[in-house]
Amino acid sequence: MTKSSLSVDTVLRDLRQVYPHAGCTLDWTTPLELLVAAILSAQCTDARVNVVTKFLFRKYKNPQAYIAVPQEELERDIHSCGSYRMKAKAIQTTCGILLRDFGGQVPRTMEEMLTLRGVGRKTAAVVLGTAYGVIEGIPIDTHNIRLLRRLGLTRQKTQQKIELDMMRKTPRADWLTLSHLMVAHGRAICKARDPACSKCVFGHTCPSSRLRKTSKKL
């Protein structure tokens, strides 16, 4: 990777213009719905999750409802999201914890969120920021890892180190937006296998651009 002339501020400014409506693409109306949708979205597209939750949220309206059914029934209801056994177990265990420790409510701190099953820092940061406006981390997914490294905004390699690095470099108010913009640009232009550098707003400034003669392997 060659040295980047891009700053976080520049990337945020330019991508905000390209994707003015970038945000969470999961459908939800309550923090519990967002939490369940976020658990289901692991290794699954948000579009698929939204198809499944359209039915799911009509059937299961609170944590009690999720744990009132046999795990096999919940597995059938979320089957098409993949990893359905693990996800059903995570949802039921999490709902049990919500009832036992949090009065049936989704908690509002990172520390508390991380006591739930199937909830890592990425999911917790999405739920806290989107449902409550509580910004306690940057949701770093595969799009974020790929784009932040290609753009030269971080040299770190692991999810955890990239998050810490970007938290230091980015104003807190922009943490969630940065993540959403990376996802939007990763889906539309900077795809994993075939980045469309000729259509990219950073085509002439990104250190990984195919348009730059000095660019190394993406």
Ligand code: SF4
């Ligand atoms: S120039 Fe290419 S590699 Fe860089 S961000 Fe744009 S699409 Fe991705």
